[in-house]
Amino acid sequence: MGGGLTLDGLNRQPQIGNTRLQAPIGLAPFNSGMFGQDGSIGTDGLSFYRSFCNDRLGLLCVGGLAVAAAGRANRSSMCLDRDERAHGLRLVCETAHAAGVKVAVQIEHAGRQTGPHETGLPSVAATAAPCPVVGGSPSALSLGEISLIVDQFVHTAEIAARAGADLIEVHAAHGYLLSGFLSAATNTRQDRYGGNLERRFRIVHEIVTRAHAAVGHRIGIRINVHEDLPGGMTPDQAIAGLRNLRTKLAYISISGGMYTRARDVIIPRRTLSRALWRDQAATVRTELGVPVMIAGNIDTPELAASLLEHNVSDVVLFGRSLLADPDMLISATTGRQIQPCTDCGQCKYHTKGYPHIYCPFHPTLRPLRSTWKRRRTD
Template sequence: GGLIAAAAGCTGRKQVSSEYSGLESKVFEPIKIGNITIPNRIVFPPIGTGYADGGFVTQRLIDFHKCVAEGGAGLTIVGTTSVRKDVKIVPNLPMLDDDRYIEGFRQLFETIKQNGSIACIQLFHGGRQMPSKFIGVQPVAPSAIPCPVINETPRELSINEIEELVGCFAEAAYRAKTAGADMIELHGAHGYLICGFLSPFSNKRTDKYGGSIENRTRFIREILEETRKKVGGNYPICCRISADEFVDGGLTIEESKDIAQILVDSSVDVISVSAGVV
């Protein structure tokens, strides 16, 4: 059995509708992933709250996730956490590109766990969907294809820059584990950087990072390889993907099945299936 993604509010089980009563026994069963046991199959998925301050965890962010954990979610995911200081899609997202953020996350993860939930954090790079007014530089992407959302054209990443970003994800994962996160999630959906590499819609590279499905998955496979070196083989890693982007030339469910298998073969423990591209 797998996890069931659902937003758990502060009233927990009381929110489970009677129409799902037949599933209740399964929903509330524990599940073991890697070295952790999640107490039930209810997941509070990652969202960007905007409750950080200059990248630092705030009491408001702690209180928000405390409410979620108290509500009964077996797994609580802290969303859209930047792996570099120049990664923002909106102001006030949490950051883990530096050790100075660890203490705040330690308090956040402790609060989540003290209230009965497993603490996970989503690591994120916005790619071409980062407005230059927020990051102060031109956004970057696998290919220099205009982003219709922010109406800007990104700069194509060099091989050296890609290799550096692989390290940024791995270092952020290590900081998350050091701070007490039970699990990490790589944001590979919705057109952000990892998804940008996976998708033929946004990746038109002709080098080892573009073209075939093997090449388009190379970036995330390298992230996984370096992250495993930092966090260990039994530490749970999730990857969120857009199974269908709903755009011409984008990811489809059929290709995403192959991507999912590649991720599993590359040591991913959980795949969170979403859809669409921003």
């Protein structure tokens, strides 16, 4: 994808659902741990999100907001289950909008990849099989419980919209609850939510259809196109499963992986391929005709511009690279040296015992480390 490409692709203003972005670059969604359990956000948290907001960024993704207390991914996660918990999110939206940046709010249920040690509540899943990393004994959701989960996703989408979210992303990737339904590797149900592809995708169809009716054309989905397991999700399965939702989806965010003790492709090592899911993203975009977002080992503005100019995706999401240098996009056009991500792994804050997201290069985060009492040693 080289060959003398410029940064011209970074000047596009893609239309995503009913929202036009000022730039085709976004901050990837991650659970920052910056919100209090009451939904508040402190000065440091607001400064953290503000650090990314400039006229070169089109989309700020706020990730990891749970639809129910039992669905929090870890003890630092916030549950957006009522309007009173939306005041911190509202401040983030106002901050981003002041810089012309749109906001996507990612809503999720962690399913079997969380548990009582994090939430104080029993874990649930499509099928009563433990996560190979988290362990535990998740219970299989009953039909009534599935109906409640659907209600919770729709309710949280409505809360996020009222708080100012321009886009709302249903997290159906990475082995979390919805992802566990979609994948034949983790869904062995024999009822209307398991078995063939159509039944496995039923819960996502119900959520997206109802959420679209409730908040309009701002619903996106994050979905796996790769799972290193027998029967795991593939691009063809993702395309077939989402085909009937094309008119209701504002975008599809392409990703891969689930919790595993093998190599991690959710937050992939830099030694793996760059733009890890570019071929799959291009295929999904062509087949479904829905705007696509892509993340996964995209480490330079030049690579992002290449993906955009080759129509691989409509929006490129940076995670660790923007975390290490929030001014990276400005630096790319001014000639200032960019601070690269060194793949130190400290952004995986929960496994390090940090209270929230951390990067040793981020100007807001770096001074905070000395104030922490770490829960565990490296």
